[in-house]
Amino acid sequence: MVALLLLWTFWFYINQNPNSSPTTFSHSLSQLDSFPSLNCTHQSDQGVNQLHDPTNPTFYDEPNISYTIEKPIKNWDKKRSDWLKHHPSYAAGVHDRILLLSGSQSTPCQNPIGDHLLLRFFKNKVDYCRIHGYKNHNLIVHGWPHLIYEKKSWVALNAGIFLIRNCQWSMDFMDVWASMGPISPNYDNWGKILKSTFKEKIFPESCDQSALVYLLLKEKEKWAGKIYLEHEYYFEGYWVEIVETLDNINKKYMDIEKRVPKSRRRHAEKVSEFYGALREKYLKEAGYGRGSWRRPFITHFAGCQPCGGAHSKMYSWENCSNGMQKVLNFADNQVLHNFGFTHHDLLDSSLVSPLPFDFPS
Template sequence: MRSECCTHPTPNLRFDPPDSTFYDDSELRYSIDKKVTGWDDKRKEWLKRHPTFTAGSKDMIVMVTGSQPNPCQNPIGDHLLLRAFKNKVDYCRIHGYDVFYNNWSMDFIDAWANMGTISPDYKKWGEIQRSVFKDKLFPESNDQTALIYLIYKDRRLTDKIYLEGEYYFKGYWVEIVPTYYNITKKYVGIEREDNLLRRRHAEKVSEQYAAFREPHLKEAGNGRWCWRRPFITHFTGCQPCSGNHNQIYAEESCWNGMLKALNFADNQVLRKYGFVHPDLLDSKTVTDSLFDYPDEGPW
């Protein structure tokens, strides 16, 4: 029996009452130089007139992502960015999250942009940041330090931000990419022992099977050098779009590492449909896996 308390009405995409809202303001602009003020209040008023969009909204998760508007200088850059975006879309689809590509928080972006290179106060913000963060190496304001400064100083914004500290997010690619084969081998071993995990299932119930797998991962660890599947692999220094990678990394190792990471993630999606990339460096080739996978194939 389905409990009605756990269901929410579907948003009505064809209902827009004639009441005037901030969208009717002819002066409304979504630009940094002419910012939208009071965004949260405006949205609250709009939602009062569109109640089907509010049900369950406090429990919703949205993933925000984006990339630069211009084509990449690196010939492989646009392909890698597209694959990276597909990876996020796959994750959101499987877990039932929305994904939003572009401007995401009016108030936050406005405050953040004020510390950027287009701001007349750019030089001043560099000095302020160095006065707060004594170990900052360079005098200029930069995106990362500006972000940390906002989280540290502005309680209006930080009340809406959750800083994850219970999961290993760093995911340094040089350490993680070489472990993919061993991680896959460990997971295959688990699935050989538990036929429930080998059962074919719909994407929509993937989280249930993750819960079934969890007792087998008690010894996997949950941080650096663990053999749990990494949630994030961070390709710091690779700069796939510009191609101006940090010279301590070989160009080939950056791009090959990204291909391995993307195909490693892709395999977790393809498995549900009976396919797999047998070679993580070969994105074009997928092979069938037997119904009661894992079999003795090249996994």
């Protein structure tokens, strides 16, 4: 239908000249094809060449390569580098990309709205990864160095959410970390070791959190240099504290955009970091830690169990559900705003409204 409409449009305008002919029409279309900006199939406009896969052998041709945890991959950085040499159109910006690794259970959620919420949570992660990047460290975890190295506390960090780089260092680290988990034949023994190491640990099971703290304590020289324990920035905010602050946070950011016209300019997502840096000097007074009015990075809905539905009795499902709707729509607005739309009511996911140009001038 689109092709027919385009063809009809070209025919309509070209044939306003009574002397036009099929030859003129063909000539006009060939002239349009000569403009790279109008030729949407031109390779340079597409960024990557998905029709190019040379016969040079790569790690995909290695029969022993496996993505299971039980079979470690070696020389991963070189394998990726070699593949990119044979596929140069994919190499641009490779160091700034984020690999999103997520997961979901193999069966539908017991909670009727659970699958919908998981899909929106996944979309939110994709939005973030599409817009942002990281550098300098290979693993970022919410934690406090003094509680690890001075207090030797197994709750000195939270391993439930972390950022990890797609590189050989990460694969080596994950192999070591996983060797302390349930798939390891030494799992029971690791549980005893961790319980004896951390005096306040009640249960003898080896868990990802205590295992990570153990590696930082016992193999600090090997791993700690590439692991950043985020303790200044509110890396993952407790949802009960975050949800009630969203309206105030939105007002603060709108005040900045009213005062700084350049900050509210509509722009391509690819240059979002420029506008983030522009906004940063106006956010200094907000701080970074708990209680900051910066936009939250990660909101952790501890105890809500959106898929299983068996939420903690500390919270009502209504509060959990409303909180998730508000946070997801708040995050959506950060993407929609640049296209001139918004959720005016954070509790109403169904309604998206257009914004006036140059809003909020």
